Amino acid sequence: MTSTQKQAFHVPLADLLDLPGKARLLGLDLGTKTIGLALSDVTRRVASPLETIRRTKFSADAARLLDLAEQHGVGGLVIGWPLNMDGSEGPRTQATGAFVRNLAKLTAVPMALWDERLSTVAVTRMLIDADASRARRGELVDKIAATYILQGALDRLEGLRRERRPEEAD
Template identity: 65%
Template sequence: MNRDEIAAFAEASAAGRRLIGLDLGTRTIGIALSDVGRQIASPLETIRRVKFTPDAQRLAALCTRHDIGGLVIGLPLNMDGSEGPRAQSSRSFARNLKPILPLPVLFFDERLSTAAVTRTLLEADTSRARRGELVDKLAAAYILQSCLDVMGGLGGIGRSHDEDDD
């Protein structure tokens, strides 16, 4: 992911519409939601994965309900930046999702997102069971917030400019 890819995604995703962030795991999908101004990411929910079609239908329903303009999907790169089987699985999920949910997609480096969230939960003395409930949607929020921060550094491309309309 380079700045040009992020800028192109920001332009392609309709301004004034929220973004959704996904942390794709083998058993769960963590989901986060941006505000309309694309400044703040908040954890939304965790989907327990069943099969692709019902998972995709659930995502499509959330995208419709929250008026989503684009998807930010965590890309689990290896520490050396190369793509392994998990990254390929994320790309495959997005490819299969495109006919069901034709929105702009940005893959965003998610290295260490789960570790950062887990460390924060441990520092907050969160129980193991509670960490299990929270980690995926918080990782999705971490990924989405990182993306929003980069987008904001690009001069607000793709953000809602309602406050500037005075």
């Protein structure tokens, strides 16, 4: 997928700075069997795990996702973009792109892509270090990976906010 094709269904992360007031962000870690979800606070500075959706079919998954977005006052989505370690796009990236394109047909909520390389590895290591059992890791890894993805994006947004402040003072 070319960058022109990506532009058709997502916005640059910086566009999420311009969301209204207390709109939250929802982070997604799209897996083949589950979708991990994380939610920001209303100041868009802290990410917290929300839930894991067991994937069934797109329409049901999208309905649940959009219902949660509405319930929590979500103004934007941050979706993990599963690039290969060398930065190339593979089958998981293509599947994520298809999901996002289809979701974009159902909602006007802006969606930003965030490089998720190593997020699941980092989260799994953290859970192992916390002595979580294999079963417990399986329960938690997707929504914590979504939290890791969302927090990375929130930290970048905070940096962009700081860069923008001097201009706003002019």
